[in-house]
Amino acid sequence: MQPTISSEKDLRGPLVNPDQVELRDLDEAVDEPDRVVPGIEFRDVYLSFDDRQILNGISFTVRRGETKLILGRSGGGKSTIIRLILGLLKPDAGQILIDGEDITPYTEQEMMPVRQKIGMVFQEGALFDSLSVYENVAYRLREQGVDEDEIGQEVRRMLQFVALEDAIEKMPIELSGGMRRRVGIARALIGDPQIVLFDEPTAGLDPPTARTICELAIKLRDLQDVSSIFVTHEMNNLRYLSSEYAVIDEQGHVVFEKEGEKLCLINTEVIMLRDGEIVFSGSDEQLQSCRDPYIQRFIHGK
Amino acid sequence: MNPVTKFLFELQEVGLLLWGVLTGLFRKPRYLDEVIKQMDLIGVGSLPIVLLTGFFTGGVLILQTFPTLQYYGIHSEAGRSVAVSLIRELGPVLTALMVSGRIGSAISAELGSMVVSQQIDAMRALGTDPVKKLVAPRVIALIVMLPLLTVAADIFGIIGGGVIASYIFDQDQNVFITSVRNGITSNDLIGGLIKPFFFGMVIGGISCHKGLSTTGGTVGVGLSTINAVVLSSIWVIIFDFFLAKAIQSILGVGII
Ligand SMILES: Nc1ncnc2c1ncn2[C@@H]1O[C@H](COP(=O)(O)OP(=O)(O)OP(=O)(O)O)[C@@H](O)[C@H]1O
Ligand SMILES: [Mg+2]
Numbered sequence: 001m002q003p004t005i006s007s008e009k010d011l012r013g014p015l016v017n018p019d020q021v022e023l024r025d026l027d028e029a030v031d032e033p034d035r036v037v038p039g040i041e042f043r044d045v046y047l048s049f050d051d052r053q054i055l056n057g058i059s060f061t062v063r064r065g066e067t068k069l070i071l072g073r074s075g076g077g078k079s080t081i082i083r084l085i086l087g088l089l090k091p092d093a094g095q096i097l098i099d100g101e102d103i104t105p106y107t108e109q110e111m112m113p114v115r116q117k118i119g120m121v122f123q124e125g126a127l128f129d130s131l132s133v134y135e136n137v138a139y140r141l142r143e144q145g146v147d148e149d150e151i152g153q154e155v156r157r158m159l160q161f162v163a164l165e166d167a168i169e170k171m172p173i174e175l176s177g178g179m180r181r182r183v184g185i186a187r188a189l190i191g192d193p194q195i196v197l198f199d200e201p202t203a204g205l206d207p208p209t210a211r212t213i214c215e216l217a218i219k220l221r222d223l224q225d226v227s228s229i230f231v232t233h234e235m236n237n238l239r240y241l242s243s244e245y246a247v248i249d250e251q252g253h254v255v256f257e258k259e260g261e262k263l264c265l266i267n268t269e270v271i272m273l274r275d276g277e278i279v280f281s282g283s284d285e286q287l288q289s290c291r292d293p294y295i296q297r298f299i300h301g302k
Numbered sequence: 303m304n305p306v307t308k309f310l311f312e313l314q315e316v317g318l319l320l321w322g323v324l325t326g327l328f329r330k331p332r333y334l335d336e337v338i339k340q341m342d343l344i345g346v347g348s349l350p351i352v353l354l355t356g357f358f359t360g361g362v363l364i365l366q367t368f369p370t371l372q373y374y375g376i377h378s379e380a381g382r383s384v385a386v387s388l389i390r391e392l393g394p395v396l397t398a399l400m401v402s403g404r405i406g407s408a409i410s411a412e413l414g415s416m417v418v419s420q421q422i423d424a425m426r427a428l429g430t431d432p433v434k435k436l437v438a439p440r441v442i443a444l445i446v447m448l449p450l451l452t453v454a455a456d457i458f459g460i461i462g463g464g465v466i467a468s469y470i471f472d473q474d475q476n477v478f479i480t481s482v483r484n485g486i487t488s489n490d491l492i493g494g495l496i497k498p499f500f501f502g503m504v505i506g507g508i509s510c511h512k513g514l515s516t517t518g519g520t521v522g523v524g525l526s527t528i529n530a531v532v533l534s535s536i537w538v539i540i541f542d543f544f545l546a547k548a549i550q551s552i553l554g555v556g557i558i
Contacts, residue, residue, distance in 0.1 A: 086426070118427070120427045126419065126421055126424040127421075128425075129421070140428045
């Protein structure tokens, strides 16, 4: 699968008009009709806890093979958005669509098949502490009744991905925080989900490991056509994800290339939350050049 | 929320949880190995304390009643008195209380910490229904094991009574055994097994509900553990009264 790269700088304003996006995709959509159906779609979602309004009319879409980076203050409702996608919470108003299916009225029973196609990396890891690393990663496949040999192979492959083959027999309590996070990533990605939700996957990790995780997200996006949401506070992650893309070279290796002077990735967008509303939505170049003082302070920290 | 609404709300929650367990039995997947693991933990694990409780309860019953029976000259009926009170009341209730202390606390603490460390959310996110995976095996194991534990407690109680009768009061063992056998009816046995079946449901429902509705971090886990043990013990005793009444009128047990 080729990464989606437009040949000229994007000229859209800071607030994207979704109709425009759909239009450009139509060429592609002719032979792949399900590409027009976005992986995730929020339509005017409201949510409050007790009497505090957390989400105030949020709308956005994440297409196939697109990554949405969500920025926002701590406590701004980013994890809440992710929990809504999984149906762990229900919105007060509005609709959430997964692969075109409106999941808002779904019961817990009906959510189960939907959740099977979503991988989620929890902010705090949320590993099952009574199960070993192997069993944690194998969990989803075991539940689906996959053959144990196949599970073993997949688990080893996933753990190699996050460089944790040695920890396979350990219990979560014996791991460091970063290792736990990586096990969480392996657990989320097993079974090749078509939608992956990363909730601050790099917080507290050393730069090379954080970089590996970003590369993983880039590979999923460009080579496996995964829709993903990537919540982060780190500008490094933002830069990697929105300026590099993965391709397979002649030898069959995955290489990462930077978008050039004239090329611009359009499959990664940033949205910024403030007081429960989306105050910015667009590419990272637009974010950098945005003169809104709140956004400037967010990017530069002052 | 006023106490009455709160009570009705909690009652509804426990009821819905048990209903979920019941309807879950007819849907795949079924976690049979979980059920067996819980049976081992709940049943085999509780056996020592239940046997000890039974043995000494039977013993103390004889210790306290034998002199009185002797005064009225009916001490040959000592075995009957201990067997009947154990099988009808003390066996089921004491076993349920011991189990609610040991297992109710374990269940709510375990589920509660899974809630606060987001493991329940992770489980749901991975497409597993926690009611089927966590609640159902525990409730089923309690419903199956509690009657068995009760039978074990009854037997050890009668043995305890017999031991005290023969060693402290020098009663002939055959007299004791005959009196036990004459004393118990099949309706006593049925009634004595219906109770622990319901108690298992009460303990399992309340403890799982308390565990899953934990809020507020580790302090919350402590609170829901306390609530689980206290509430399941109280409800075991309240249920015992109504069950005894129902069994009396349906099976005619206990009306001489
Ligand atoms: N279960 C809950 N009950 C009540 N309030 C909640 C609950 N969960 C979250 N909140 C509130 O909702 C707000 C948003 O929380 P959320 O976890 O989505 O923040 P976040 O953007 O992910 O923050 P961070 O970057 O620190 O992870 C917070 O103010 C929090 O206090
Ligand atoms: Mg968060």
